[in-house]
Amino acid sequence: MEGGSRLRAWGATLGGLMVVLAVLTACAGPYQYYEGTGLHDTTTAEVAGGWENVEGTRVVLRENGTALFEKLDGQDFDFEDGWRLSGTGTWQLTDRDGGQVVRLALTARTRVGRRFPVTSTDASTPEPPSTYAWSFYVDRDPHDELELFFFYGDPDIGNTYVMTRETGS
Template sequence: MAGGSGLRVWGTALGGVMVVLAVLTGCAGPFQYYEGTGLHDVTAAEVTGGWDNVEGTRVVLREDGTALLEKLDGQDFDFEDGWRLSGAGTWQLSDGDGGQVVRLALTSRTRVEQRSPLMVADTSTPEPPSTYAWRFYVDRDEHDEPKLFFFYGDPDVGNTYVMTRETGS
């Protein structure tokens, strides 16, 4: 009887550990640890130029590594603060194990706007940053043209903020 009791205690302890692990890993959505598109063949010339988003965002990546930003939202959880930044900055195309990314840095903020009040959940949002850095993943669309994107909001959801080549660029 003592052997059966020890087995039951062991089974209960193991079950408890499994529940704790399930709770801890349940919050890690598929995009929380996104490693990239695996793309390694895009050139800096292909990403140079103007980029748009359906929300009225415009980003211009210049050949000399400088950038102009207009109404660019924050990425990840910063998106929920509702600010949209405009100004000047720098950009760089880099390549890592997971694929290529465009690193964009706002160095001189010229304007801050808020998205529609209906989209901003909390009116006590922190002061928008005067400088900010984004990491755009580089991918290709169905026509083999480059596109840039980052994740916004809760990483468990996997919402993407997609920038497409500006018409005429």
């Protein structure tokens, strides 16, 4: 009988440990601890130019550090609000331990769009920001072409919002 009690106690302890580990790792989504792409060799001249994505977003990064934004969605959980911002601002290429990042800042909003139609008059829907900042990771695709991306939505899912060189740029 004593051996059975020890076995049950061991099983309960192991089961409790598994529950604790499951809880601790449940919130650690793919990008919560993302360090970057490891890319450090991109130049400002290489990043400058037109960028687009499949949703009709367009960003122009000028060599003088100014930028034009058309229909750029929010990153992280802001993406779920559905707004798309257009306007002007600034950009810079930064380098940190994990890799390079393009930081964009919308300083003058000219238009707000919606990714999906607003069907309710719910007052809890947040007002789109008049200024906003994004951080795009710099990476290379399998053909060694640059791409810029950020994560959006629920961090446990790891969705990426990818910008590629504008066709004809």
